[in-house]
Amino acid sequence: MADDTAKGAPRPRTRIQQRNTEAILDAALEVFSAQGFRGATLDQIATEAGLSKPNLLYYFPSKEAIHIALLTSLLDDWLAPLREMTDSGDPQAEIMRYMRRKLDMSQTMPRESRLFANEILQGAPRMGAMLGTDLKALVDEKAALIRRWAEAGQIAPVDPHHLIFSIxxxxxxxxxxxxxxxxxxxxxxNPHAEAEIFLSTLFEKLLKP
Known part of the structure; x- marks a missing residue:
């Protein structure tokens, strides 16, 4: 009788394994965002996660492996609001919605923001390839959409890439x-509320045809 599980296929994680993995990643996010990659240690992450170092190493073989897992997940979260920008809505409203989503993320995800910024400031040694592929492809796609809106007179003429960089x-x-x-x-x-008012006014004036 053939084995129900394909040879080499990963076994599904138990609840405990899933919980420990999540605890490690959350602890690593706290440590990396505060200490940076170089300043963080496996001992610090294990302590923050409430696990022993050998137990942590059962799930991740190295500090770099944890960091890469965090960055990969973070990039997906970071790009989600940009993916939601479509040509089915009002152009200015679509861009303003994106700006507000990014501002909301700055309030609700400050640790993730610092983690990403630290990686970029170090020259993106662990996510450089992702920046040149996944991120670039999506930004180019949305820049082309913004350019079409500008050429159609639906928003003011703007450089789409630098508009996204500014946001x-x-x-x-x-x-x-x-x-x-x-x-x-x-x-x-209230920095967040005041920022939303100011940035909304700024970008609405910039984008007005």
């Missing part, structure tokens, strides 16, 4: 420089 820079600033933003604004301010 990244102006929204991610509120995650990566949160301490500075709050220090400068002082008490009694």
């Amino acid at each position: 990244w820079a102006l929204t991610q600033h509120y995650a990566d420089f949160d301490v500075q933003v709050r220090a400068v604004l002082g008490p009694g301010h």
Whole structure:
């Protein structure tokens, strides 16, 4: 009788294995975002996850393997809002929705933002290939869409790639420089709400035909 499981096929993870994997990745996100890749250690990640180092190594063979797993998942999350930009809606509304999603991510995913920024500042040694393939292909696709909108007179003429870069820079600033933003604004301010008002006005004026 043939074995029901194909030879070489990975066995499904148990609940405990799934829980431990998630605990390791969440702990690694905390440690990497605070210490950077070079400053982080497996001992720190294991302690944060509530596991022994040998137990951690059962799931991931190295610090780099954990880092790559995090970055791969992060890039998929990071690109999701851009994928949702389509030609079925109003062009300006589509771009503004993307900007607001990115700003929301800066508030709800600050650790992920710092992890991504640290990797880029180091020259993207572990995700350079993904930047030149998955990310570039999607950005080029959406840049072409924005260019068609501009050529049709539906939005003002803009350089589509630099428009996307500007959205990244102006929204991610509120995650990566949160301490500075709050220090400068002082008490009694809501940086996220104020940023949404300001950036909405800025991009609406820029995009108005």
